Amino acid sequence: MTKKEKAILACEALEKIYPDVKCSLNFSKPYELMIATRLSAQCTDARVNIVTETLFTKYPTLESFAEADLSELEDAVKPCGFYRTKAKSIKEMANQLINDFNGEIPQTMEELLTISGIGRKTANLLLGDIYGKPSIVTDTHFIRITGRLGLTQNSEPKKVEMDLVKLIPPEISSHFCHQVVQFGRDICKARKPVCSQCPCNEFCQYYGKMKK
Numbered sequence: 001m002t003k004k005e006k007a008i009l010a011c012e013a014l015e016k017i018y019p020d021v022k023c024s025l026n027f028s029k030p031y032e033l034m035i036a037t038r039l040s041a042q043c044t045d046a047r048v049n050i051v052t053e054t055l056f057t058k059y060p061t062l063e064s065f066a067e068a069d070l071s072e073l074e075d076a077v078k079p080c081g082f083y084r085t086k087a088k089s090i091k092e093m094a095n096q097l098i099n100d101f102n103g104e105i106p107q108t109m110e111e112l113l114t115i116s117g118i119g120r121k122t123a124n125l126l127l128g129d130i131y132g133k134p135s136i137v138t139d140t141h142f143i144r145i146t147g148r149l150g151l152t153q154n155s156e157p158k159k160v161e162m163d164l165v166k167l168i169p170p171e172i173s174s175h176f177c178h179q180v181v182q183f184g185r186d187i188c189k190a191r192k193p194v195c196s197q198c199p200c201n202e203f204c205q206y207y208g209k210m211k212k
Helices: 003-017 031-041 045-058 061-068 070-080 083-101 122-133 140-149 155-167 172-185 205-211
Strands: none
Touching: 003 172, 031 045, 031 061, 031 083, 045 070, 061 083, 070 083, 122 155, 122 172, 140 155, 140 172, 140 205, 155 172, 172 205
C-alpha cells in the first residue's frame, strides 16, 4: 500500500467518526483566533478558552488590544503561562494588523509569517479556518499520528507539513487536521493509544509492529 492510498483511507476513517469536528479554540472574530492560538502555545485549548472568555470581553476590539496596558494584559493572560512573552506578542500583533494590514488577517503564508509570534503552524490554522484555504497544521497530535500511521518519517513540523501536503487532498486538508487532533485526544493518545478501538489499525504501521 502506498502512502497516498494509506492517507486516503485515514481521511475516510476519520470522516466517519468526526464529520463535524471544528477548531477547539473559541472565537467569533478572525483576529480572536490568532490571539487564542498564540495563547495556546504550551497550554491546553480548554484553559485558553476559559481565559479568552474574559479576555475578549475586557478587550472587545483589535484596537483595544493594540492600546492595552502591557502589565494589565499580562495579568489577563497569566493562566496560560509564558504570560509576559505572550502579552507582548499579542499587543505587537494587534498593532501590526492595524498598521500593516488594515486590521485584517493576511491571506498568504508569507505575510502571516511577518507578524509577531506567528509561525507556520498558526499561519496554516488561520488560512484554513478563516479563509478555507488548503492547510496542514502540524501540531503535536498531527506529528505523532501521521508518524505512527507511516505517512511520514519526519518529526520536524515543516518537514511533516511538506510530506503531508503531497498526500492529503487539499480541499479537505484543514478539516482533516482538526479530525486528527480529536482522534489524538480520544484514541491515538501519546502514552496509551487505544489501538483496539482504532478505525485505522488495519493499515497503521505502529499497530502492525505492535502485533509482531
